[in-house]
Amino acid sequence: MENLKHVFEPKSIAVVGVSSDPKKLGSVILSNLIESNYEGKLYPINPKYDEIHGMKCYKSVSEVPEEVELVCISVPAKFVKTVIEDSGKAGAKGAIIITAGFREVGEEGQKLEEEIIETAKNHGIRLLGPNCLGAMVPSNNMNVSFSTANPPEGDVAFISQSGAFCTAILDLAMEQNLGFSHFVSLGNKSDISENELIDYFQNDSKVKVIGGYLEEVLYGQNLLSQLNEVENPKPLIVFKPGKSNEAKAAISSHTGSLAGSIQTYEAAVKQGGIVEAEEIDQMFYLMMGFSWADLPKGKNIGLITNAGGPGIIATDLVVENGLNIAKLSDETKKALREVLPAEASVKNPVDVIGDAPASRYSDSIEIMEKDENVDAILVILTPQRVTQIEETAKLIINTAQLSDKPIFPVFVGGKYVSPGLTRLYDNTVPAFRNLEDAIMVLAKMNKFREYVESDRQEAKKERSALLENLSKGQYSEEVKATLKDNEVVTLPETLVSKIAVEVGIDIPGQIVANSVEEALEFAGDKFPVVMKATTDAIAHKTDVKALYLNIDSEEKLRKAYAELEATIKQATGKDEAQVLLQEQIISKEEIFIGMNRDGGSDVYTKEGQGFGHLMAIGKGGIYTEVYKDMGYALVPSTEEEISEALRSTNVFKVLDGARGLDKLATEAVIKAAQGIQKMAILYPEIISFDLNPLLVTEERAVAVDLKVFVQK
């Protein structure tokens, strides 16, 4: 990770492929570097020239007499390997490859890319790109990209898998004055990946907020375990498109990789405390909010407005976003009463009335800011006849800069409110045109605070303890023996039963009885029981009775045993019969637990791609598909996370004894889910798992139909 400094803080840079045409990419990069006041040494490289754009030009990197730390390459694809080779020999430690025409154009490009990776590795060169816009590092006065704009300096580190997404965010940043420490276009991620960058930024004191547009996250499980390790996590805001199948197809044709399921990603977002953005401007506003404001200490929002309507709209949005309308203290109300006209409402939302001058706004904000019941303030302004737009902005700036509570102005409108907004942005106050955006940002900031304040230390321990058992299943050899190349194989029932016992999953007791006495001994403490024929000779005949339910007394058992024994003997023609007895579970609710592995069986190792096993837990039985009422958790999940996944379902209300129903064995359900998680860790060869139903009674949660599939 340390060696990423060669890319972001190099003491010298060679720009390979500078041309005499100032419009060509190489020249643009060189001039961007100069204009960004880069303080290190700069070497233009082009074999054709001795001098270029007034600077001495070298024929190759190795010809440069001094040390070159970073090379930026924009020569045609076929020449890139030679440049890397040469740079390596000259001792370069980093390369940014702008050039396109690699993996993204097909097989031949892929081969070219692999050769470059190999060459760079041999020389210890770290690669950014290829096929990227470059990197801007305002915190280091370095713009080594062909971007038309250079963002202001700030504390947001931004990475993007799409160059166009970069330019769109950059354009917004130029308009709204958002500053960046790093602005990195990932390109094909041939070497430097999002995981490593995120780790680097988590440890860089110049960075407060990390933002990323990622079309796929290849090493998901690794990213999560990396986030798990961070002691004081910085907000990581991620926008990942590809929810619809249509978009997944588009991503795949764009990046050549497969996008995982949306549920897997959502579970990862939750487990990793990732802040999710769902649109381009959301991404931007989230970075602005996290960068410019402190986190709210709670979810109680104070609203100040000069109009009733927008106050109502904001109220709806606050509630929809899971926040609260703060209950103002009596002291606050009293103080507000003194500064506001008689018609004004001093109840939250506080209506300062349409004729409010700037001072009435600032008086109200100052009073509300002191109220301990208020964690953040939304200041809503509509451009009415006497509204002092710029003056109000000015006074808000004064208060917002001194407060440790987020104070977010929302100036609703267009032309007239623009100068007010500009003034707010110029003074780094997160401001909005739109109630929805402002409240969404507050909600996500608060959720992130909750994540930061959760017992992450304990969760980390729990996860590590779980993964200590990786691949240590008692029956590993037997499971491995079933694997067939790439095929998906169903584990045999007997093996599944043994593993179920190993991981502590409750399954119905059963025996194969050879006599009625054996049957009675088994059934003694288990009534009611079920009795079945085991022989194939009659298992599928519908015209003979081979299944007896609801056997709840010795009398019934003896009668059924005698009948079934006779049936079996007749069917097999043998003089002995084996009868299968099973506990009959009278369930009050049926639960589904399923699991799918994202990635291969090496997903929990350093090299493993994918997010790991996703557990789905929820309503089972015939309504499983009808309601798709599921909570999700990624392995390794803490007990609390599994419990949360279950509690997030509707069927949990039934387990919990909603509306006078009996309370069922929720703890046993969670224990079953933990058993299944353990199974995935002991046997990561398990690719999917389907338990439907888990029968739940007041005391137990019994798995009656486990199906386990494995694949290498």
Place this chain on the structure above:
Amino acid sequence: MENLKHVFEPKSIAVVGVSSDPKKLGSVILSNLIESNYEGKLYPINPKYDEIHGMKCYKSVSEVPEEVELVCISVPAKFVKTVIEDSGKAGAKGAIIITAGFREVGEEGQKLEEEIIETAKNHGIRLLGPNCLGAMVPSNNMNVSFSTANPPEGDVAFISQSGAFCTAILDLAMEQNLGFSHFVSLGNKSDISENELIDYFQNDSKVKVIGGYLEEVLYGQNLLSQLNEVENPKPLIVFKPGKSNEAKAAISSHTGSLAGSIQTYEAAVKQGGIVEAEEIDQMFYLMMGFSWADLPKGKNIGLITNAGGPGIIATDLVVENGLNIAKLSDETKKALREVLPAEASVKNPVDVIGDAPASRYSDSIEIMEKDENVDAILVILTPQRVTQIEETAKLIINTAQLSDKPIFPVFVGGKYVSPGLTRLYDNTVPAFRNLEDAIMVLAKMNKFREYVESDRQEAKKERSALLENLSKGQYSEEVKATLKDNEVVTLPETLVSKIAVEVGIDIPGQIVANSVEEALEFAGDKFPVVMKATTDAIAHKTDVKALYLNIDSEEKLRKAYAELEATIKQATGKDEAQVLLQEQIISKEEIFIGMNRDGGSDVYTKEGQGFGHLMAIGKGGIYTEVYKDMGYALVPSTEEEISEALRSTNVFKVLDGARGLDKLATEAVIKAAQGIQKMAILYPEIISFDLNPLLVTEERAVAVDLKVFVQK
């Protein structure tokens, strides 16, 4: 309705309350009228002056020698009545009351408002307001408001219950050049209401689109029946806040009226073909889209983009919004291949690549526009290094203005894309910064087209036929006899059963048998049956057996009858016993049907407030509350609408035989729902209705537990 012309197209206006101070409201209104080039006659009124702002000033309206058609009043509340009185005498036909301090400030204001309404009615004066911003009628060069801005002329008629919402929309309109025919601040709606205005605008040829911000819709059922009558409906875009209870409380303190349930409103939106806006800027963009573009003829969207990332994001959004990614014809792909570089994707989304000049965009748009598989085009531009932003805007304008398909440019970014957007707005091309907004508008335009193209004539007939039976129930007298002042009364079971039969709801057959022979005769063709004691003497005793289930043979019936008869005789001490026999329905699914009345029992009359009865239909039994899996329909609903409500639920999949289950009697469920709707129409005194469960088998849908509540 015709007389609203006195307010919107008056030949002369008196402004009452013009002051010598040009900043006071009356003066602002006068100067707004002058600046808007109002062509009628203008009379400033103030008893203190003979001349004001260079115009002759009159002491009162009645002093004006010529006819005054409209008066605009901004004198203090206590003088308003006198002004109305005087104006009435002078023959005025309309009044806009700007003055606040009426219903919204409490009881006294309410009284004052009622007096004014009375006075105006006596003189045949129509009132807009009080407590409003006024009205702007750019289509008639008339700005009779104290707004700081006067919007461009256009074909959008906008009404708002919040003055601040008006100013916010106006400010956006000034920035983005959206034109209006009417811009009306409703204020307290003391006389002119949204219903009447909507009707007026539906019939005004200058209006293409109607927009409204409404905090409550008082006469909802009337609005729906009015929309039902319109032959060629114009889009009615409504933003109605108040989804959360907190917001409802805020509305109630703001407007003094109660907001109905969100489900009622959603059902009304669907039935009335109302276009729903959910945020301020959504409202604005919807008005822009509907005003400036033609409706798309289908849901197939073509995407053109200069970047992969935003293309993927757009794809997600298209699918999420219920639209399709258009499948381009081979001809289109071939033509695109010819104008695009080799690396470009000619599959939808079409990627014209980051270096696309304006002409590559316009070539692609022109080709795509001709494809019959494409109903609308989204042109996505990100500001890359060589992107010709303004030139691209110019070429898009040329194509968009000639096409009858919506072509919506989305310029993603901030500072650099702004001039391009401005150019698009100046040429009335609906343009966006944000993919979400653009796709939302397309989706809602398409949905509106589907509404317009639906068989509205047939639906109208069906609804009228239903309402012909209003209050014509056979047992009306009996129902009315149960009513008690304002109390909610439960209808007696026997009456409910009679009404159920009247409206064709299937209920379990039952008899009270006095002998086993009677019992046998009843059960003969109905096995299995249930047997119960009718006497109160044992109904609640848990230690005696008074309920026999699953009686499916003569033998079992005789045995049960004998036992129960003996039990009853013993309990009552009498020598005879009455036994209740009921068909036992073995249901495969349980359905809930409920109904709540919004408004009073007069809701289906002209004077009635409220939306009428809302039917909820969905999953019944113990999961009713757990899943709240309901579809909704407002009375009077067509059979199709009721069927749609049912089909919108998840439990419908079970009725419909999902995953190998038996198909159940869906038709019978719909018939039951129609029966319940009929009940509400025959007996509008019914305030709520609760049927849980309706037992559904392969052949029948049988109501076993009907509860009906009535209130005046």
